[in-house]
Amino acid sequence: MSPDLTVHVALLILTLSIFFLLLKLLSKRALTNIHYKTNRATLQSGRHLAQASHHLAQARSTPHRAQSQAHAKTSLSEAEKALSLAPRDPSAHVLRAMALDLVDRKAAALRSLHVALSPPCVKSLAARERADALIKRAELKIEVNRRRRVDSAVQDLVEAVRIGGDEPRALGLLGQCYEWKGMRDEAKEAYEKSLRVGPGSIVARQGLDRLGP
Known part of the structure; x- marks a missing residue:
């Protein structure tokens, strides 16, 4: 080179x-x-x-x-x-x-x-944050249009309970949704669970009073 x-x-x-x-x-x-x-x-x-x-x-x-x-x-x-x-x-x-x-x-x-x-x-x-957001979304769905969105609200509440534990507010609202849908046994079960984890739940107690024994 x-x-x-x-x-x-x-x-x-x-x-x-x-x-x-x-x-x-x-x-x-x-x-x-x-x-x-x-x-x-x-x-x-x-x-x-x-x-x-x-x-x-x-x-x-x-x-x-x-x-x-x-x-x-x-x-x-x-x-x-x-x-x-x-x-x-x-x-x-x-x-x-x-x-x-x-x-x-x-x-x-x-x-x-x-x-x-x-x-x-x-x-x-996080799971707890997601559960809270699902519960709030269910509440809003019912407030905006209960007749059309109750089934969707139930899905949110069932998922919220699954991932966030037995939340009295979620269970009480779930009981109301079941009651509106005419699902008496499911409503009573949700209300009873709500009272077990939150004995002060007025929604659950009033729901059980309405449904009777």
């Missing part, structure tokens, strides 16, 4: 080495920026969710309607800010639904829960 050719080969190898080194550095920097932006968005979303939860609790606890509505609207705003940063976060969709329910936007709340309980969002919900 001639000296000139050797120099050209060496320069080519050096150039390629520098190119690949720069490419590696740029890739690392790009990944670092992506991770930084993702982590920052996650932190910001978490702060909005914390505020949404706080205002939702305030809305539920205050006896004054005007104050309750103000807190509910702030909770809704914070939940929507969280969703703008993390659109697939099921907790944000659930909080949004709870706030929408308090401001009497039942149909919108129901749609938000549909998103939270559908793939891929639902995969991120």
